[in-house]
Amino acid sequence: MTDEAPAEETALPDEKREALLAHFSESLGESLVESHLQPHEDLWLRVTAESWQDSIRTVKSAGFEYFGFLSAIDWDIAPEGRYEDTEFDSGLEEEDDEPVEIDNSTGHGGGDSRFQILAQLYSLSRQVGLILKTDVGEDMTVETIRDVFPGADWHEREAHEMFGISFRGHPTLQPLYLPTEFEGHPLRKDFPLLARQVKPWPGVVDIEEIPEHLEAQLEAEVMAAFEANGGAS
Amino acid sequence: MTTLLALPYWQETGIKLGLALVVIPTTSLILVYLFLFKMMAFMQSRLGPNDTGPYGTLQLIAEAIKFLQKEDIHPAQADRRVFRMAPVVVLASTFLLYVVLPAGPDAVVEDLDTGVFYAMAVSSLSVLGILMAGWASANKYALLGGLRAAGQLIAYELPLILAVMGVVIQAETLNLQGIVEAQATGEIFGFGGIGNPFILTQFLAFLIFMIAAQAELTQTPFDMPVAETELVGGFHVEYTGFRFLLFFMAEFGTAFAFSALASVMFLGGWWIPGFDVDDNILNVLGPGVMLAKILLVAFFIFWVRFTYPRLREDQLQKFAWKVLIPLALANIVLTGIFKVVF
Amino acid sequence: MTATSDREQMAYVSSQAADARVNVELDTGDMTLNIGPQHPATHGTLRLACRLDGEQVVVAEPIMGYMHRGYEKLCEVRTYPQCTTLINRIDWLGSFANEVPFILAAERLMEVEAPPRAQWIRTILFELSRVANLALFLGDMGVQIGALTPVFFAFRDRERVLNQIEEVTGGRFHPNFDRIGGLKDDIPKGWVEETRSVMVKMRTFCDEMEDLLVGNEIFQARCRGVGVIPPEVALGYGLSGANLRASGVDWDLRRDANPGLAWDQVDWRVWTHPDGDSFARYWVRLQETREATHIVDQLLDGIPSGPIMAKVPRIIKVPAGEAYLSTENPLGEMGYYIVSKGDLGPFRVKIRTPSFNNISIVPWVMKGVYVPDVITILGSLYFILGDIDR
């Protein structure tokens, strides 16, 4: 039980993570491509794909011994799952011939490739977490970190079957969830969600914009309820 | 002993057989109803078995109908003949046990000279049926269960017999009626008011007998052969409907028989203090007294069953060979010494 | 999944089931035993392919995916509020606790904070689902090693906790009660007193379990020294929750990385056990259940007054960004890595479930143990299938 008062999220500088960032920009050296610090929330470090395993080792030796998870992100333009004939989906079919367009401008730590691998580690002594990222190149291969963290074994298998990313040095990249004969990589953005194509998702209706003339009225209602609740104990 | 009625041999045998055929299912039903439905449901706060019909009496019928209407399934690769025979062999062992159980001075199917010895011998027959069931089911879990059962029953047969030896030495007879008589006419250091129930002088033997019986009956904490969470039900995993019911009846029938053996050997059987052993009244009262004693012993068997976790196979074997058998041997030696000295 | 792949999956499953039967010959050497996918001890559809030498395990390889529902993909085609419906079904025994980290992560991205009253009630419900979840474990562990009675007690007493959750949320298993910015509703009148009396009953239940199992020699003989996981191995595999703490690692996200819930407002302690065996895991969970009832008791005393919902727009659009947020769920660390592009729904959700990491240690820990110990270890690691397969 810590006696710290709940930290005011934005006001105080996050000294703990800033010190970490400084430490790692030194120890990782050229491997560190980019970093992002969200005060009091998390620290992102993007390293080069070649130094992936070494970077993980370096970070581990700095006290980040607790393995959280490993996964991947596909930055391909998403069809957003609306397999319906809306204006949103009309542009989809032409995409086949064009080179894959990626947009990872919103991702923390930036990136240049469609696929990114990320791993989350904890330092128990510092009580702080850290997210490492790396770009996956055209060959769709990165080094395995199974030798550093045995727990990464299954996570890499999952990333392999779901995204088609290979992990160099991983002995058993068999599918974990999917049947052996399954073709395709379901978590890629271009993998169609067949059920959604057969039957449109009724939930789409829910998220339609509210007509403008009703918005003000609804807002007032919500506010009234909010005020009314405020008095209740 | 006086004979109550003088009947021709075949009539007497017929009556005895008919009685046995009625008594055996009834006794197992009594145990199932009383302990499995009532006591267990009460102890485990389960509502169902106390709620079906008046006082939950219809639960038994419901269960029986449920089992009888189920399809009799054979696994595709099973050895059919052996598969079908196995529950019958197990049940036959139970039936044979009942032959020597005395319920009164004359109320016994066959008063064998070597009653205890006979009981031990036929109780070991059930292993055969369990092995048959395990092998013929063509299922790895069943086979493992059968093998476990065999290993366990062989190991616990020994302490069981050795525990009985103490009683036999003290009673100077293998005859179950003789053992009852020995307890009724016996004295503890000169005091004969309550006879000499061997539970007092052979308490160690009683403990060993009860533990070994628990293992013979494959009840928790020795229920590895049928452990659901490990072997999914062990040797009877592939059995359904009536054949499963046979196993079930055999299990409870044998539990009843072992409780009866324990009450005959350690609690004085059908004898009530204050009565003469040859009293004809005991032929009428005896079965009731026996039943009360049997239910008392069975209560402990099932109480342990519902309360304890399960041992592991190697722990079970270690317990048998390193604890129970040396203790039983020590008991025999001690009994022998006392017998000679006093 | 499509109908074809469903059929394929079924064919695959049934071929594996046929495999469980004895083949033509059986050698004393090696034997393959499939524990699961339909096995009473795997409570769900986990399959352990074990190579046995006699009754000793040579290799045990968990095979799953029989229940994989693709939640990560499905979340990508739903709005944020719709996602919680799916998320409820990950660890179905502690459903409310599943919603919290997702909602908190979304709130973090939106820079919204729920009012204190909502945070307190969240914490109370979170701890109640912990009690409900762990109570079942406490009884179920008995069944795994052959004691039938504890599980019935567990079902009986868990019901009381579920009733309390139901009274607030309307759902016993899948409350779907947490909202971005607060909660759907306030607690009903009289609920605080009722919950307090339920917590007293749950402490009695914990005492019963202590008498029935922890103090039992056979239970100790079966669990002590079985499936020992040293702390460094536990950290490397990313074990979390009681499994980690039973290995002597003093780490609890409620204390060490509190995302703003009310845990730091009350007095409680983190339990650890140095042994790292099955017994230690049971013991730690027992203490945690008891501790959770104390936390609830204290929280009930000090629920602040105020609104239960922050001011959020009716149509929730989460600003672009990434956030990882995890909480200490009944099973361990449950976290959501949300990638948002400023749309109505998440762009990518990575669900870090505790059971996935906890079960990934199985091949390591099950080398050379006996078949009965496989069950003990599986039981003590405590997994929920939906939590592995997502």
Place this chain on the structure above:
Amino acid sequence: MVAQNIFFGILSAIVILSALRMVTTRNIVHAALYLVAVLAGLGALYVLLTAEFVATTQVLVYIGAVMVLFLFGIMLTKAPLGNAMEMTGKQWPIAAGVAALLGGVIVYSLVNHFGSDRLVTDGPIYRTADVSDEVFSTYIVPFEAVSVLLLAALIGAIVLARKD
């Protein structure tokens, strides 16, 4: 004595048929189970001869212990379901010859020795107590010798089975 004769006939038929099936069946577990039937039938025959102690011992030792160990061993090592073709060896004519010879010798010696003697039905009945009295007085030396021999065998088995 009619009932006894009828039962003797039935039991003998069961024993002989089971014995024949035991050597002709192609399934090793079935063979073992037929052997059980033979032994059980013999036990029943002992009962007919009012030798209940011998009968019980037969059941306890042969069926309860020896055959269970047999089956245990068979199932633990190699128990194919269905028939195995290599069950009958090439030497079966020789074995049959030996069996026939042995049977002939036994029958000859029995007939030669007892001829048409009949069992004395109203003579003294030897009970279990008499058997034990004999064993522990007249035959005490051979009994003890056999015990020591078995003990030696037991220790030998343990020594052989130990790996270290």
